Amino acid sequence: MTNRRFILKKRPIGEPKLDDFELLETPIPEPEEGAFVVRNHFISIDPAMRGWLDDAPSYMPPVELDDAVRATTVGRVYKSKNPEFTEGQWVLGLNKVEEYSLVLPGGFTSPIDVDIVPSPSIFLSALGAVGLTAYFGLQDAGQPKEGETVLVSGAAGAVGSMVGQIAKIKGCRAVGIAGGAEKCRRLIEDYGFDAAVDYRGKDVDTLTKEIGEAAPDGVDIIFENVGGDILDAGLMNLNEYSRVILCGLISEYNTEPKGARNLWQTIVKQTTVKGFLIRDYAPRFAEGGAEVASWIADGKVKFDEHIESGIENSYEVFMKLFSGQNTGKLILDVSPD
Incomplete structure (x- = not known):
């Protein structure tokens, strides 16, 4: 062997x-x-x-x-x-x-x-780093309040899909960004998002406009998994005192980093930007896992x-x-x- x-x-x-x-x-x-x-x-x-x-x-x-x-x-x-x-x-x-x-x-x-x-x-x-990243990343880093709008990039992915569902459990409006009509369909029909934006083939201006239509009251929390043009478009829709949770920037992992050209919006809107790593929450994994497990058992979360x-x-x-x-x-x- x-x-x-x-x-x-x-x-x-x-x-x-x-x-x-x-x-x-x-x-x-x-x-x-x-x-x-x-x-x-x-x-x-x-x-x-x-x-x-x-x-x-x-x-x-x-x-x-x-x-x-x-x-x-x-x-x-x-x-x-x-x-x-x-x-x-x-x-x-x-x-x-x-x-x-x-x-x-x-x-x-x-x-x-x-x-x-x-x-x-x-x-x-769901009961590993994926589910716990969504759980602690949104709740602890994002501090969602009932009635707020949460914008999730990479929303059809393992982390993003759970972030949207947890946002709904917390009484928020969930808007997801994903690639392709099928993934956008899944966001709404399978994961309960309120709206989905297909990023494929669209420039920053078009994405900015479509995010604004999907989030007419503005965006209070961005849960960022992708970066690049998608993050730039989201930044143009922020509300005052919003929060941006940087969980991942996968669009830039195989290229030279582009940076966020619309970062100035975080000054205008007095936004808090926070990088997030799940490792810091290891002492609380049992707590988060138990609640995620209960949501799965109650049919509130699908994965x-x-x-x-x-x-x-x-x-x-x-x-x-x-x-x-x-x-x-x-x-x-x-x-x-």
């Missing part, structure tokens, strides 16, 4: 290319005292992974060359020399795109109860998972992040046969 690993061979320049990576077979790691090995079943494919590939200052160190790409995984303990983790136990942790991950003492890994969920993959979507299989398909699945081909939380299934 071997461990197949999705290795970073070169720092990507612009859009990642196949030859930036290598699928490598290595021996399954052996744990030393205090460590354990996880047999990964599901791997979360997230936009943040692109930033980790660059050798640039960030909130986490870059992935090292000739090492497997960093990712959040769900799996079972394969072999353990840590008394707190037993073989066969299901765990969630920040590991790598590989079949077997070595977790050293102090590693970010925690047990999960898979008996209470339809699939362990939900800990990478979709886009699961593809095979570690050998890591590159193709990763690139779906940038093409918009996925129709839900993107997850790679590397479960053993």
Whole structure:
């Protein structure tokens, strides 16, 4: 038996290319005292992974060359020399795109109860960083008030779709921006948004006008996942004392940063702009997970998972992040046969 690993061979320049990576077979790691090995079943494919590939200052160190790409995984303990983790136990942790991950003492890994969920993959979507990013990002960073309007970019994505639904639970008007008629339909019919704006083929002026029509009373909160022209158009519709939550800027991850040309609107409208990272909320994950789980049980929140299989398909699945081909939380299934 071997461990197949999705290795970073070169720092990507612009859009990642196949030859930036290598699928490598290595021996399954052996744990030393205090460590354990996880047999990964599901791997979360997230936009943040692109930033980790660059050798640039960030909130986490870059992935090292000739090492497997960093990712959040769900799996079972394969072999353990840590008394707190037993073989066969299901765990969630920040590991790598590989079949077997070595977790050293102090590693970010925690047990999960898979008996209470339809699939362990939900800990990478609604009950994982995705759902909790939406939960804490909107509620704590955005401070929504009943009757306000929340504008969500990347709204058909895993985080964005949940932000819109939570906004509705909080009594807000939810306006989503997405690419294509089908995604806009899903925003309204599946996720309960009040209005949807299709950004495809439109310049900033057109987008500004259409956002204004979808949010006639202005925008109180922007939950930003995309950046670029979409953010610029949203900024032109802000109300006074509005809030902009910067969760992601995926449109600029493979290009030189453009910056926000309409940032001056945040001065005019006395807007608060806040960068958001879910890591700071780790001590409150149980709190957020419990409430999200109750909303799911009550039918107030729906979520979709886009699961593809095979570690050998890591590159193709990763690139779906940038093409918009996925129709839900993107997850790679590397479960053993």
